[in-house]
Amino acid sequence: MFKWFGKVNFSPFTKVSAFADHLKDGRVMGSRCTKCGALSFPPRADCVECMHDGFEFFEISGKGTLHTYTKIAVAPTGFDDMVPYTVGLADLKETGRIVAWIGETIPEEEIKIGMEIQVVPRIFEEREKIKVYYTLEKPGTTWSKTDSMN
Amino acid sequence: MARVGIIGIGHAAFGRRSDATVQELAFEAFRAAMNDAGIGRSDIDASVIGSVPEYHKQRSLAGVVQEYLGLNPKPTWLTEVACASGCAAVRTGWMSIMAGVHRVVAIVGCQKMTELETPEILALMGRVGEVQWESIFGTTFPGYYAMFARRHMHEFGTTHEQMLSVAVKNHFYGAKNNYAMFRKEITIEKARDSDPVASPLQVFDCCANADGAACVILADEERAKALCKKPVIWLTGMGCATSSMSVLRRPNLVGLPSAQIAAAEAYEMAGVKPTDINVAEVHDCFTIAEIMACEDLGFCKKGDGGKLIADRQTYIGGKIPVNLDGGLKAKGHPVGATGVSMTVEIAKQLRGEAGERQVPNARIGLTHNVGGIGQYTFVQILRRE
Ligand SMILES: [Zn+2]
Numbered sequence: 303m304f305k306w307f308g309k310v311n312f313s314p315f316t317k318v319s320a321f322a323d324h325l326k327d328g329r330v331m332g333s334r335c336t337k338c339g340a341l342s343f344p345p346r347a348d349c350v351e352c353m354h355d356g357f358e359f360f361e362i363s364g365k366g367t368l369h370t371y372t373k374i375a376v377a378p379t380g381f382d383d384m385v386p387y388t389v390g391l392a393d394l395k396e397t398g399r400i401v402a403w404i405g406e407t408i409p410e411e412e413i414k415i416g417m418e419i420q421v422v423p424r425i426f427e428e429r430e431k432i433k434v435y436y437t438l439e440k441p442g443t444t445w446s447k448t449d450s451m452n
Numbered sequence: 453m454a455r456v457g458i459i460g461i462g463h464a465a466f467g468r469r470s471d472a473t474v475q476e477l478a479f480e481a482f483r484a485a486m487n488d489a490g491i492g493r494s495d496i497d498a499s500v501i502g503s504v505p506e507y508h509k510q511r512s513l514a515g516v517v518q519e520y521l522g523l524n525p526k527p528t529w530l531t532e533v534a535c536a537s538g539c540a541a542v543r544t545g546w547m548s549i550m551a552g553v554h555r556v557v558a559i560v561g562c563q564k565m566t567e568l569e570t571p572e573i574l575a576l577m578g579r580v581g582e583v584q585w586e587s588i589f590g591t592t593f594p595g596y597y598a599m600f601a602r603r604h605m606h607e608f609g610t611t612h613e614q615m616l617s618v619a620v621k622n623h624f625y626g627a628k629n630n631y632a633m634f635r636k637e638i639t640i641e642k643a644r645d646s647d648p649v650a651s652p653l654q655v656f657d658c659c660a661n662a663d664g665a666a667c668v669i670l671a672d673e674e675r676a677k678a679l680c681k682k683p684v685i686w687l688t689g690m691g692c693a694t695s696s697m698s699v700l701r702r703p704n705l706v707g708l709p710s711a712q713i714a715a716a717e718a719y720e721m722a723g724v725k726p727t728d729i730n731v732a733e734v735h736d737c738f739t740i741a742e743i744m745a746c747e748d749l750g751f752c753k754k755g756d757g758g759k760l761i762a763d764r765q766t767y768i769g770g771k772i773p774v775n776l777d778g779g780l781k782a783k784g785h786p787v788g789a790t791g792v793s794m795t796v797e798i799a800k801q802l803r804g805e806a807g808e809r810q811v812p813n814a815r816i817g818l819t820h821n822v823g824g825i826g827q828y829t830f831v832q833i834l835r836r837e
Contacts, residue, residue: 308588372598378578381590
């Protein structure tokens, strides 16, 4: 259920909806075109290389390096309770890039462009409410359920 | 090849315009442009409105503007590509004239941004980026440019001080522009003391939402020569390109591919080189954006944009004067109006009407209007014969 994905979700319906189910089970998935084999992260249902409309998910290792980052002090609706928060953009080992919060295993003074990071699934469950997301953490960090989204 | 010329220019004051609706702002700019051209509404074949609809309560804006300008039953339509909607309107007007469909077209960029309540602004702000994979982490417009800034610093040693120098320059010139929102010079100390927005960017790295409008009247060569008593300013290089919506799909985060491609296209069409440009208006929505623009346009090597401003080469008398109207930073950024406002400023410079901001003997000028985080870029080269 893609509506689970993100603190605030803007696009509940997508052909790659199962991404969020995998994430809930602790797996971060990219997509592979079933015709030409092109990889994509974030996943996409339709191949940008050959225009084929068939794809399969594959699990990414979550290993990557930090490309750039910013500490956001002025937040949009839905994120004001987290201010300030740091958004990182990382190059993934297998393919593509990822945007996510830099998590608490990396203290602010240790954040450095080029540092190795691990994409870690986060699952937040509260009664009927499920939210899944991921953070950028120190290599070796394993995924976990979490009791807050900050 | 057929040619399209600017025969009239008009500008409304930018800022918090609590005295006017968006169509009233459009009228100010349109009326000024019509007076400047010395023509009447019967001479106009069509209008193109550059604006971003989500800021307005009024839906289908082109209709209300067309009525208020008194241009019914002439055709009109809206162009929207975020902050580049203005130059998209210029390009659309140019296209319609080049195609021989219309002969004289009014291009009206107009926007009212201060009517929205803060919660509405904050909600819009959260959907600037690609919403499926990025906005869910609270990414913001300054946040994206901050990530470019951080990477630019990392790769080229650009400093935040150099970025703030862009703001100092643009306020220096904005203080001399009657239409600017902030008509006050600032010091680097003041800029450095401003509040953080998205590190390394602070308040003085960011342009401000504003209300405003600008208008240019375009005509084919024959009509331009017949109608225009002032020097005609010709649109001689019209470049336009896109880059991925998602920053995750960009080749790098130190420039805008759309700007580089649009620039190459514009230079080729105009038959000029970056060193031939006498004056430029670039899209400084954030200070780092002006630095990257100077590089993407070939005013300096990639990575040398910080040095260019530090050496004061973008002031009058430098290698390439940039944003002599104060830029988005000091003039304000009523998104749909911005590209048309750039076009007005360059036309003014090429006519020699820019007063104390005038670049002596400017003959060739350039506008660089970016939508979003470089998803769309228009580069347009204007020339006086
Ligand atoms: Zn394929």
